[in-house]
Amino acid sequence: MSAMETHNDRVVIVGAGLAGFGVASGLRKLGHVGPITLLGEEAHAPYDRPPLSKQFQIDGDEAALRLSPEPLPEVQLLSGCPAVALDLEQRMVQLQDGRRLPWDRLVLATGTRPRMLPALATSPRVMSLRTLDDARALRQRLGAATRLLVVGGGPIGLELAAMAQQLGCHATVVEAGPRLMGRSAPALIAEHLLQHHRSQGVDIHLGRTVVSVEDNGLALLDDGKVLQADVVVVGIGVLANDGLAVAAGIDADDGIFVDGWCRTNVAGVFAVGDVTRQVHPLSGRLERMETWSNAQGQAAALAAALVEPATAKPYDETPWYWSDQGSLRLQCAGLTEGDTHALRGDPASGSFVLLQWKAGRLCGVSAINAARDFNLLRRLLAAGSTLTPEVLAAPDANLKQLVQQAQSA
Numbered sequence: 001m002s003a004m005e006t007h008n009d010r011v012v013i014v015g016a017g018l019a020g021f022g023v024a025s026g027l028r029k030l031g032h033v034g035p036i037t038l039l040g041e042e043a044h045a046p047y048d049r050p051p052l053s054k055q056f057q058i059d060g061d062e063a064a065l066r067l068s069p070e071p072l073p074e075v076q077l078l079s080g081c082p083a084v085a086l087d088l089e090q091r092m093v094q095l096q097d098g099r100r101l102p103w104d105r106l107v108l109a110t111g112t113r114p115r116m117l118p119a120l121a122t123s124p125r126v127m128s129l130r131t132l133d134d135a136r137a138l139r140q141r142l143g144a145a146t147r148l149l150v151v152g153g154g155p156i157g158l159e160l161a162a163m164a165q166q167l168g169c170h171a172t173v174v175e176a177g178p179r180l181m182g183r184s185a186p187a188l189i190a191e192h193l194l195q196h197h198r199s200q201g202v203d204i205h206l207g208r209t210v211v212s213v214e215d216n217g218l219a220l221l222d223d224g225k226v227l228q229a230d231v232v233v234v235g236i237g238v239l240a241n242d243g244l245a246v247a248a249g250i251d252a253d254d255g256i257f258v259d260g261w262c263r264t265n266v267a268g269v270f271a272v273g274d275v276t277r278q279v280h281p282l283s284g285r286l287e288r289m290e291t292w293s294n295a296q297g298q299a300a301a302l303a304a305a306l307v308e309p310a311t312a313k314p315y316d317e318t319p320w321y322w323s324d325q326g327s328l329r330l331q332c333a334g335l336t337e338g339d340t341h342a343l344r345g346d347p348a349s350g351s352f353v354l355l356q357w358k359a360g361r362l363c364g365v366s367a368i369n370a371a372r373d374f375n376l377l378r379r380l381l382a383a384g385s386t387l388t389p390e391v392l393a394a395p396d397a398n399l400k401q402l403v404q405q406a407q408s409a
Helices: 003-007 018-029 055-059 132-142 155-166 187-199 243-248 292-307 371-382 399-408
Strands: 011-014 036-040 076-079 083-087 092-095 100-102 105-108 112-114 147-151 170-175 203-206 210-213 218-221 226-228 231-234 238-240 269-271 276-279 320-325 328-334 340-346 351-358 361-368
Touching: 011 018, 018 036, 018 292, 055 132, 055 155, 083 243, 132 231, 147 155, 147 210, 155 170, 155 187, 155 320, 187 203, 187 320, 187 328, 187 361, 292 320, 328 371, 340 371, 351 371, 361 371, 371 399
Parallel strands: 011 036, 011 105, 036 076, 105 269, 147 170, 147 231, 170 203
Antiparallel strands: 083 092, 092 100, 112 238, 210 218, 218 226, 320 328, 328 361, 340 351, 351 361
């Protein structure tokens, strides 16, 4: 199909989060002239999720969350209108209200949903944090609370704990694993975060689970310890919203399988964002990359592929994310484990970078309050740098110059 033909395609995007919004916005910016429909399950205009666990809890500024102050030009946004089925043969999307929308190109950007602990699901004090409505409810509860219990020591849990401490609400974190951020950060970084949060007054229980939460707020741990909580937030990861895809016969397994052009196994059907499984450029494994940067990057790549399919490049950016935890900004890129590591800077100073190598190649960069170094080292990571630990960890290393040399090689 020619670029001119694809410019006139009817595009239906299921999901109005960052990824879905990014595809719609990118298509219009690149000159797509065909109809675009953006389906949002929530009743809100597209908004950004990262602030929900941080700044929004402090100031409640919903306007600051919006992905765009104005509606996208000539994009039909149907908010509060979830899709319930896909008819791939007729190329139709069935909506909850009974309508059927035709499409030439279908984009699934359905995101994820929080995992929940069945033993805690019925307690009125227990909630999760994923949507704006969740964030509104949490902010209201925290306004009258003095004790927050967070189940899960991942990025969201630690962000919430730090935020609660800033609001004068005592925070406790219960993590089932032996350390914090077991899936998303190296062990050395996790230990630094543990010491920092404890120094700020956060109680952290590792290797423990919450067995039950009573209506009066008494939370029982598996070791018999009892904690008192006004609010309990469960943040133990997410599941892919791939039910529509699975029911329609699109290949998925807790995530829709896509290639570098965001194509599924069905012609004309694409997927972007947290709901996808794609090949990790460093590990080579099919993984879900639940990051803001990945959702944004995939969306831009897909928009380009739909508008100019002959010249579009596959999306293969090295995954990275950030997490603001009170006074700490954590930034991580690449893999969380290597066979060699080195430190750039001193952890005791509160600003440092952990570098990791695998088979002589830089494979991971994790930074605490060292944004400038992180941004430069992330570029070396993407370039496949084989510079040694002695070179990159040297205090006088000129990282900007090293990046320039790597990119010109």
